[in-house]
Amino acid sequence: MATASGGSEFVDKFPDEAAIVKASFLIAFVSLGIGAFFGLIQALHRTNVLRVIDSADYYTVLTGHGVLLAIVFTIFFLCGVFHWAVARSLDRPAESALFSWAWVGLMTTGTVLATVAILGGFVPNLGMSADVLFTFYAPLQAHPIFYIGLAMFIVGTWLAGADWFLSYRAWRKNHEDERIPLQTFMVLTTMIMWYVSTLGVAVSVVFFLIPWSLGLIESVNPLLTRTLFWYFGHPIVYFWLMPAYLLWYTVLPKLAGGRLFSDPLARVVFLLFLLLSTPVGIHHQYLDPGIAEGFKFIAMTNTMFLLLPSLLTAFTVVASVEHGARQRGGEGYLRWLGALPWRDPAFTGMALAGAMFAAGGFSGMINAGMNINYLIHNTLWVPGHFHLTVGTAVALTMMAGSYWLVPQVTGTKLYSRPIGLLQVIMWFVGMVFMSNAMHRAGLAGIPRRTAEPQYQNFEFLTPIGSIFELRVQIALGGTLLFLSVVLFLFNILLTSLGEESDRPVDSYLPEPLSGPEGSPRVLDNLAMWTGIAAVLVVLAYTLPLAGIIQNGGGLFGGGLPVPATVSAGFDLVATTVTSAFNTLWGVVA
């Protein structure tokens, strides 16, 4: 510790944790760079502006783009933020640095294996590929090491969660009557949601896809593995979003010059996500055969209620930012907006991300609308939507947050604020071009996930503008987004190479206006909330899964490659669960 003031900085106080955060961010940012480059290739290829690859290789690029950005970048960044947040808010180091490195190592190994399998798709002679996209729907098959890498990655995240729970348990011993610090509360509830939801993908990968890709079982039930994917595939959306929410609730108000409006409401919001994130996955399957309409209706209702925590967040975050603006001398109904620190890239990036999330929320309501969804299902509307949500609300918040977080773990000042500001604005502008065009292209029926959306038998028609104009906007937007990532990586790299500073950034976070004291303690009863979340999942999924297994060709699809006894056992379990559920339902209703 060079000076007395240096001792209060995160990197000086928690050097081991800072190293873990740095390692997590490093892998996140390398993935971001590669994934964004793939995105550029796609934007130019599918609009027919520039085609440097074969159309058959487009799907290798697309798989890389999806996996590296939606899984590796987001989740490694989450791990960095959560590790920082737990150490900071509990004011204690992790229980074992070795254990922390173990999960970083496991997740990294998994990432490398899956990435090698994906990139193998470029080398036909290798006999290794994973052109199955981010959703890896069977019976499309990837090389076993893709699934094995994925499983290692998920287990790594479980260990990371265990790391944070161990910290919390150790903290609790000396703080018996205290409320869980807000940031730790956010981390723990998010991780419980993750444990509940990753069970689906773990079962799918470990029991079905790995044995099947190794040739140990002949076939899988495609609807079953697809349903198990979406059991996990919607909650992962909130796993991306929760670190962004953590930053919006606990960091953005400070950057705006104020403090969080309400701690209790923040807790309520995270609990709602814990409860409602998983029993909604079937809304990705509105157009699937083999799932009764009633189950789709339940998923739709839960999904609509999931709007609530996001609408509450909009209120609290805007109120906190307004409070900050007024602290800085802002006045009037809207004139206070001018008093905000718009020159700070961390603030501006998060604020723009939040604004875009509102737009993404509205397009998401269309997706969630069970019947209107038919118009846009699997069209370019859908990636248009999620580039506003995960692609901006999450990714731009993570990049903007990095301008404030990275200096805390490197101990160096941000290399350039103006470049940072340019970068976040460029992302916003690029996304305005690309995303509005994707939404409109979707309304014209142009499909997503395709190398050449130009067909022989028909032309797409658009009510306003032209298909050509949409293509230009997508290509232009994609190029701006890629350049924005280049600026970001360049800025972060030069930041980390800079000279150490005693006070790299103002890292103090003020207490909320309304603290946790006034809120019921039951909010902190994690065991109870976990139980309720589990019950909701059982209610939403038991019957659809039983139906898919019983009517859709059993656990393994196609004939019955399972020994009869095993299969009879599974049937028995399914029947028992179903009848138990029916009885329960009878009692309730």
Next chain:
Amino acid sequence: MEIHAYEKLWLALALVLIVGFIGTITYGAAGAGIEMIDDEGGTVDPATLDQHPKFGDPGIERTGENSYDVYVVARQFVFEPGTTQPLRVPADSTVTFHVTAADVIHGFEVVGTNANTMAIPGQVSEFTVQFEEPGEYGMLCNEYCGSGHHVMEGKIVVMEQDEFDSWYEQQQADGEAEN
């Protein structure tokens, strides 16, 4: 727990919005009668699709005065019928589609309409469409299904009733001649 007045108001408005959304969707499903793809279509063994009474020789089949059944098989990278032969239907008719997949998961989208479904091996998607004016529609696969996914497309031709009738009778005659 202290909840500020504006927070309460916002919470109430948010709930009204949510209930409103659920209400409109429920109306669309129950009132306006927009049907969902569900489990009504039943299941089929993808391995023996060729021997299936309907999917073995997919196409259109008259079931009533103005109503028809259409069986479509999606496989890498064609619709049968649709790709090599256009799928022909008569104008002013009610057509119930039965769509399945032979190999991997596909999508079935009639471009510019809300006729859209997943095609999953082992499952049959069933939905009913009203065709009115004669004309042509494009169809495409909207779920990634392999390296040739982008070439998977087809055409639906909506024909005048009498034109369709003579084509249909010819089809029936050809079919019987083959047997």
